[in-house]
Amino acid sequence: MKFIAFVVVLITGALLIYATVDMPDWGDPNSPANTHVSPRYLEESLEKTATPNVVTAVLADYRGYDTLGETTVIFTAGVVCILLLRRSRK
Amino acid sequence: MIWQLDILILFIVVLCALAAITVKDLLSSAILLGAYSFLMCLLWTEMGAVDVAFTEAAVGAGISTAFFFGAIFVTTRRTKD
Amino acid sequence: MINRFEDVIIQTICRLLVPPIQLFALYVIAHGHYSPGGGFQGGCILAASFILLVIAYDLKEASKRMSEKINIMYCCIGVIIYSGIGLLCVILGSNYLDYGILNSIIPVEPAAARSLGILGVEIGVGIAVMAVMVSIFINIASGGEHGESEELE
Numbered sequence: 001m002k003f004i005a006f007v008v009v010l011i012t013g014a015l016l017i018y019a020t021v022d023m024p025d026w027g028d029p030n031s032p033a034n035t036h037v038s039p040r041y042l043e044e045s046l047e048k049t050a051t052p053n054v055v056t057a058v059l060a061d062y063r064g065y066d067t068l069g070e071t072t073v074i075f076t077a078g079v080v081c082i083l084l085l086r087r088s089r090k
Numbered sequence: 091m092i093w094q095l096d097i098l099i100l101f102i103v104v105l106c107a108l109a110a111i112t113v114k115d116l117l118s119s120a121i122l123l124g125a126y127s128f129l130m131c132l133l134w135t136e137m138g139a140v141d142v143a144f145t146e147a148a149v150g151a152g153i154s155t156a157f158f159f160g161a162i163f164v165t166t167r168r169t170k171d
Numbered sequence: 172m173i174n175r176f177e178d179v180i181i182q183t184i185c186r187l188l189v190p191p192i193q194l195f196a197l198y199v200i201a202h203g204h205y206s207p208g209g210g211f212q213g214g215c216i217l218a219a220s221f222i223l224l225v226i227a228y229d230l231k232e233a234s235k236r237m238s239e240k241i242n243i244m245y246c247c248i249g250v251i252i253y254s255g256i257g258l259l260c261v262i263l264g265s266n267y268l269d270y271g272i273l274n275s276i277i278p279v280e281p282a283a284a285r286s287l288g289i290l291g292v293e294i295g296v297g298i299a300v301m302a303v304m305v306s307i308f309i310n311i312a313s314g315g316e317h318g319e320s321e322e323l324e
Contacts, residue, residue, distance in 0.1 A: 026091075026137070047282060048282055048285065049282060049285040049286060049289065050282040050283050050285060050286040051204045051285070051286050051289060052204065052205050053141075053203065053204055053205060053206065053207070055141040055207070056141075056203050056204055056209055056289060056293075057289065059209065060209070060210075060288075060289040060292045060293060061270065061285060061288070061289055064257070064268035064292070065268065067253075067292070067296065068253055068254065068257070068268070070211075071249070071250055071253055071295070071296050071299055071300075072250065074299060074300055074303050075246060075247075075249075075250050075299055075303060077303065077307070078246050078302070078303030078306050078307055079246070081306065081307045081310050081311070082243070082306060082310060085310040085311065085314070085315040086310055086315045087314075087315040087316055140207040141207045141208075141209070143207075144207045144208060144212050145211060145212055148211075148212040148215040148216055148219075149211075149212075149215050152215060152216070152219050153215050153218060153219060153222075153304055153308075156219070156222050156226075156308060157307065157308060157311060159312075160308055160311040160312030161311055161312075163312055164311070164312065164313075164314045
């Protein structure tokens with residue numbers, strides 16, 4: 001059984017490594033992610049949001065919904081942890 | 091990006107991950123996972139993604155190791171297999 | 172349940188170490204505009220200081236500083252701050268989470284209003300993450316049997 005699991009892991013890893021060949025190079029200026037929206041963020045975010053750190057501007061302003069969803073996920077995790085684990089002493 | 095340093099850190103990352111799943115003691119397994127997170131943090135820093143590295147250091151190496159310790163406190167320290 | 176373990180060296184060092192950690196966490200939250208950091212990381216570091224207090228002392232000593240009821244209230248307050256800023260933008264006549272309209276109640280220009288909106292949102296995320304992390308750790312480490320002193324109906 002362990003041998004079959006090892007073979008499955010090897011095949012999955014080989015497929016994933018084969019899939020990374022198609023990805024653009026690290027820091028490639030001509031990749032799709034670096035030609036569509038990134039230049040606009042880099043050029044305009046300082047004068048539009050007055051925030052020097054572009055990552056913070058993108059996270060909290062341009063992609064505000066995303067961070068709201070992230071906060072909601074964390075809040076739900078905390079509430080579920082309280083509901084499942086907490087035992088009230090009667 | 092220095093590729094020699096990259097290869098070295100990647101090698102230790104794989105070593106830490108393999109050690110974390112083979113070791114019998116769950117406490118040392120949690121500490122090895124913390125070391126794995128910290129080395130991943132070094133890797134992100136070296137690639138220039140400083141915000142991701144900071145998140146990895148705060149969440150992966152700090153808080154989740156404390157959560158694992160809390161879970162080991164109330165359960166057992168030895169694995170079955 | 173984490174039992175109390177009396178050790179003068181560990182308790183003194185942890186008591187001296189908690190205020191600098193909290194100061195650093197507040198710095199990370201407030202300085203997220205100019206350097207790496209932000210609400211999530213700062214909240215995690217702030218939670219780590221409380222977890223250090225719980226580990227060094229015990230749960231009763233730490234819940235004197237921040238009781239469980241207040242902790243759960245902080246969870247909700249963080250999310251409410253975030254969505255409240257979004258709703259404030261809607262009330263002032265713009266899109267949800269579009270902070271540029273905040274300059275109609277704060278006397279600054281729209282770019283600075285966006286910066287202030289980002290700061291408010293980061294503070295909300297920091298409070299929510301801190302409270303949730305502390306609550307998850309306390310619930311896991313005590314097996315859920317920590318609420319005998321105060322009832323939470």
